Amino acid sequence: METVECTPSPTCLAESLRSVGYSMETAIADIIDNSISAQATAIDIFHDFLDEEPVLAILDNGHGMNRGELIEAMRPGGHGPLDARQAHDLGRFGLGLKTASFSQCRKLTVISRRNGMEPVGACWDLDRLHGAWQLSLLEPDDIQNTPFSQYTPSTCGTLVIWEKLDRITANKSSKKSYKDLFLEQMASSASHIGLVFHRFIEKEYDCHKVSFRINKIPVTPLDPYFSQHDSTQKLQQEDISLHGSTIAVKPYIIPHYSKLDGSARDALQKMGGANASQGVYVYRNNRLLARGGWLKLKSCKKEAYSLARVSIDIPNCHDDLWNLDIKKSSVSLPELVRAEIDTILERILERSIRTYTSKGQKLAEKKLALWVRLQGNKGASYALDRSHPLLDAFSRTLDDESRKRFDGILRLIEKGIPWEAIYNDRMGNNIEHMTPHSDDNRCEHEQSLIAMLRRQGVPEDKIRQISTALDIRCEQDK
Structure with missing residues (x-):
């Protein structure tokens, strides 16, 4: 049997990778995953306009990379989904850095530094592929001339820079400027980061802590369970065994809207409101993957369910069972645990209905309702x-x-x-x-x-x- 090499066209493949379906928020979150996997404790996002064009950078203080590690990190598909991963690794397909970046920009530059070593840099520019996967390795002068180069790690860490951001669009009826749209996306990204990585920010969760800032403004965590509120009902955690690993299921009943103060109400609004944010929250290594909804176990969201929240923690060795997508933003419930989780949900929803109905009746009596x-x-x-x-x-x-x-x-x-x-x-x-x-x-x-x-x-x-x-x-x- 004869075989021939069928190398995909770099230009065509790169353009195809841009259409995976990332939003600005999910793309930034995918880059942050790499920083957390590198044990970063501080992550800064910078954005600015150079010659009227937006530029964005993500800086971490993780362990950084040497020249060989950087080249491998820039390789599309460098670490695949079938490879064994460390327990704290947030990666999945080995494509996140490239696909997330290309979904938003045409020029990706990464500058990294390991402790005691000189910084190294590499760049993909989709306008300069010219039919070959030729990665540009940066000289010291090239690094100095890169936007946000002033933030090049002084000891260790990695700086990811996006230029030529060409995916900032609006519908035809929008009258907002290009700049306003970008700034809106950055504001939305702050809320997204605060929710997806809230466990890394809040003290009560057992994982290494990370601080996030956007243009030096701290990101506020968004806790979907209001776990520090006195009126939150924290129900008994239940563990489910699957192929030698444990899936932790923890139900909550969040406080009724009337019991929340101004800041808590603002947080609930950022999460879409009580109704929109009801449901299941799936985590993998403390990173939120899927939020809200009932994983197709319930036909629709209901007003009486609006106080119910369920956190589900899964290990990173079962990605295939949960059909985790490349953006790490959606999962499907495995048939092997569907019945057990459905039973847990029935109990939590009954509790939510009782709490919601009881509170509604008390409010009606108290307020002389019309x-x-x-x-x-x-x-x-x-x-x-x-x-x-x-x-x-x-x-x-x-x-x-x-x-x-x-x-x-x-x-x-x-x-x-x-x-x-x-x-x-x-x-x-x-x-x-x-x-x-x-x-x-x-x-x-x-x-x-x-x-x-x-x-x-x-x-x-x-x-x-x-x-x-x-x-x-x-x-x-x-």
């Missing part, structure tokens, strides 16, 4: 509370005929609630918890309501409760 929840044989429904002091006081100002018309209007309001639209907006975290109406005449309307309550003899303490419940701030003087 709406009441009615439980019937076919499910729950909602109606305006005719005995609410505000509605009752207004009703008593009307004659019998007008009171009937008023009740008819209330029934039309109850009947016309757009349940499906509200549900869709709620699930998409697209609800603004403020009145959509103008504040121009707000005080006039509110003072009129307070005056009406007083005319009807409603006690002052009850009026204060109504004002708090309905966010009435312009009370009329007595």
Whole structure:
């Protein structure tokens, strides 16, 4: 049998590698994986505009590389998925540095330094491949002339530099400038890093600690479980054995939104809101791979599940079983553990429903809600509370005929609630918890309501409760 060498075209293959599907956030996270695997304890991201073009650099203080190690690291597919890896290694396919970088830029430069050695550098420029995988090795003068060269590690570490960033685009209707889009992506990357690597930042997790900064501003961790909050319910961890390794499953019930302070609410918003962020969080060596959703064990996200979170820790020797993708951003649940994990999820979801329903009922009682929840044989429904002091006081100002018309209007309001639209907006975290109406005449309307309550003899303490419940701030003087 005759064989022939079929070397892929460097230009075609490189362009194909650019379309794997990385976003700016996931691409940066893939570079950070290499830094953490190199035992870095400090990672800095720098970005700037040179001649109106964005440039980005990622610097770590890991153990660095010598010349041979750098060449191997720059080789596409240098360390494959079938190779044995150290327990702390966050790598997968041996393509991350190249595919993540090429997904965002056309020029990749890496400068690295091992302890006691001179820095070494190498560069891939997709515009200069010319049909051959010819890696450019940098001379000392080349290193000095590279953007962000002032951050070249003085002792040990690695500096990754992206130039010719040509994947910053927007939809046709966007009026944002190229610069604004890039800065938005960097802001989004800060939140992504804070969530994906939150265990490396927070003290309570058992892994080596890493500090992250973007243009010298510290990255804040985003803990999806609010594990330091007094109201978080930390349930019993359950371990599942798979092929001689252990999968750790830890359920949480996060606090109801009403119990979160301003900073915690901001953190929840950055994670997409309670509904969007409910579900399973899969970690590999403390690095978050997949977040939210129920791994196809549940058909959809539900409001009553919004407080449920489950962390699942998997070892890096089972990547094939979990179908870990090249971006390390999605996994599939192995059939061998599906039933056990489904049983755990059923228990946590029952707990979430009880907590959510109980809290909702307490809030309704506490806040003199205008709406009441009615439980019937076919499910729950909602109606305006005719005995609410505000509605009752207004009703008593009307004659019998007008009171009937008023009740008819209330029934039309109850009947016309757009349940499906509200549900869709709620699930998409697209609800603004403020009145959509103008504040121009707000005080006039509110003072009129307070005056009406007083005319009807409603006690002052009850009026204060109504004002708090309905966010009435312009009370009329007595």
